[in-house]
Structure formats: structure tokens, C-alpha cells
Amino acid sequence: KNPLAGITMEKSTIRESVLKEELIPKFWNTINDEGLIASTALKVILLTGQRPGEVLNMRWEHLDFGKHSFNEIKPGTLAEVKEVSYPGGWWEMPGDPSNIWPGTKNKKSHKVWLTPLVLLLLGELAENGEREPEGYVFKSPTGLAFNHVGNPMRRACKKMGFEPGTYRPHDLRRTFATMATDLKLGREAMGRVLNHQRPGENESDKVYDWSKYKDDFRKVAETITERVQILLAKDGIPNLLVRKSNVRKKEA
Numbered sequence: 007k008n009p010l011a012g013i014t015m016e017k018s019t020i021r022e023s024v025l026k027e028e029l030i031p032k033f034w035n036t037i038n039d040e041g042l043i044a045s046t047a048l049k050v051i052l053l054t055g056q057r058p059g060e061v062l063n064m065r066w067e068h069l070d071f072g073k074h075s076f077n078e079i080k081p082g083t084l085a086e087v088k089e090v091s092y093p094g095g096w097w098e099m100p101g102d103p104s105n106i107w108p109g110t111k112n113k114k115s116h117k118v119w120l121t122p123l124v125l126l127l128l129g130e131l132a133e134n135g136e137r138e139p140e141g142y143v144f145k146s147p148t149g150l151a152f153n154h155v156g157n158p159m160r161r162a163c164k165k166m167g168f169e170p171g172t173y174r175p176h177d178l179r180r181t182f183a184t185m186a187t188d189l190k191l192g193r194e195a196m197g198r199v200l201n202h203q204r205p206g207e208n209e210s211d212k213v214y215d216w217s218k219y220k221d222d223f224r225k226v227a228e229t230i231t232e233r234v235q236i237l238l239a240k241d242g243i244p245n246l247l248v249r250k251s252n253v254r255k256k257e258a
Contacts, residue, residue: 023177024184025052029166030234031241033173036165040158046127047144047155051175053124053231055182055200058175060099063108063151064143071095071125071137076221092224095120099201116201117220119227123235126246185230195222 025033030052037045051061073091080086097118103109110116120128129136131143144152160170179200186196198219235245 023173023180025173025177025181027185027233027237030181030237031243032166033162034234034238034243035241036162037158039165040161042130043144043146043152044155044158046131047152048159048175048178049127050124052178052182053121053127053234054097054118054227055179055186055230056118057111057179057201058155059108059153060110062144062153062155064097065107065141066132066138066143067140068098068100068107069095069120069128069137069143070098076224078221093122094224094227095125110201112201112203114201117223118199119220119223121227121231122247123231124227182230185233186226189229189233191226191229192222195219195226199223199226 034049037048039045040048047058047061050056050064051058054061072095073093074096075089075091077087078090080088097120099110099116099118100107101110101113101115128143131145132138142149142151146152146154155175159173159175163172164170183196183200186199187193199222239245
């Protein structure tokens with residue numbers, strides 16, 4: 007006799023929650039109440055689209071700041087390429103886990119373009135205001151990786167007028183993906199930026215030639231950041247990059 011006979015099984019539901027664009031400024035302001043580490047981590051998830059667990063385990067030695075070269079088609083030509091440098095940074099995630107890094111979900115190394123706004127946010131966590139040589143970027147008082155963003159997200163939901171748990175940290179990654187789709191940045195480019203397993207790809211192949219797509223990586227990241235900054239500006243939130251530049255000019 008089947009011991010499960012007569013029991014109705016409920017269908018599992020897949021979460022599809024995303025922050026609507028009009029909610030992003032409210033979220034940005036509300037999450038500031040949760041402290042510098044938690045608020046910055048959640049903002050970085052939104053601006054990069056990376057998995058919360060990977061963002062929270064981000065390490066300084068995996069970050070490469072400065073100007074980086076990209077190839078662009080020269081204006082007025084169809085195929086002539088020129089090399090252009092842009093400020094920002096690369097975040098390189100090793101695919102395999104170690105005692106200080108959990109590895110990526112698909113065990114493949116991955117690179118993420120960090121826009122100047124993301125670097126500015128990360129710099130606020132460094133003792134010198136820019137970066138540190140090594141260690142966790144989001145560091146807990148014990149020196150380990152900070153991993154307490156669930157409760158801050160629930161409290162932010164409540165302050166925004168939603169039931170706690172309406173939005174979770176992973177929904178910020180989903181919000182990034184939805185914005186990329188709405189902005190017509192391309193599903194393939196979005197999938198590479200999110201480090202999704204690509205159709206037909208050998209799961210045992212851990213070599214990913216990201217250099218072929220680094221222009222797409224930068225374009226997706228910069229476009230999403232620009233859109234977020236436009237939404238913040240519409241709600242009266244000052245441009246953080248402009249404000250930082252003005253402060254440096256005054257100090258000089």
C-alpha cells in the first residue's frame with residue numbers, strides 16, 4: 007500500500023519577484039538604515055547581478071582597479087576598430103573553492119566588470135577609502151565574510167510597506183536580469199554576465215574565454231548602472247560620483 011495515498015501534494019512555486027524600477031530609489035534610501043556593510047552588499051548585488059553568496063565572499067585580492075582597454079568600432083566606419091580605455095575594475099572569481107573562497111556555483115572562473123559607482127561603494131569599506139591589499143571586502147567583526155543580509159532585506163521590506171520577505175537578496179540579481187532584458191542588452195550577453203551555464207557547454211570545461219566578450223560585460227554593467235543612477239536622480243538622490251569628485255576638489 008502506498009503510504010502517500012490520499013495525500014495531496016502542493017505544487018512548488020518558483021519565485022519571480024523583482025523590484026519595479028519605481029521602487030529602486032526607495033529601496034536604495036531605505037537600505038541605508040541597515041549599516042554600511044549590509045547596505046553596500048545589497049547595492050552591489052543590484053548593480054552587478056551576481057549571486058549574493060559570491061558578492062558577500064568578495065575579496066580585495068580578486069579585484070583589479072584602474073583603467074582598462076576595450077575595442078570599439080570607430081565612428082563613421084563599419085568595421086574599423088579602435089582601442090579605448092575606461093575607468094572601472096574587474097572582479098575575478100576563481101571557479102574552484104578554497105578555504106577563503108566558496109567557488110562559483112557552476113565551478114567556472116568568472117569575471118565581472120565593476121563600474122566606477124560600484125568601486126566608489128566598495129571604497130567606502132576600505133580603511134584608506136579606496137581599497138585594501140587582501141581580505142574580505144564585506145568583513146564581519148570576526149574577520150570572516152559578512153553573511154547577514156537576509157534580515158536587513160526583511161526590515162527594508164517592512165519599512166517600504168511590504169510584508170517582510172516579499173523581496174529577498176537574490177531578487178536583486180533577478181532585478182538586474184530583468185532590467186537588462188528591458189533595455190534590450192541581449193539574452194546571451196546577460197547570461198554570460200550572470201555566469202549561467204550556457205546551452206551545449208561541457209560542464210567539466212572550466213576554461214572560459216571571457217576576453218571575447220569583455221566589451222559586452224562592460225556594456226551591460228555600465229548600462230544598468232546608468233539606468234539606476236537615472237532612477238535615483240529622478241527621486242532627488244544626488245549623483246554619488248559627482249559628489250565624491252567635488253569633495254576631492256575641495257580637499258585639493
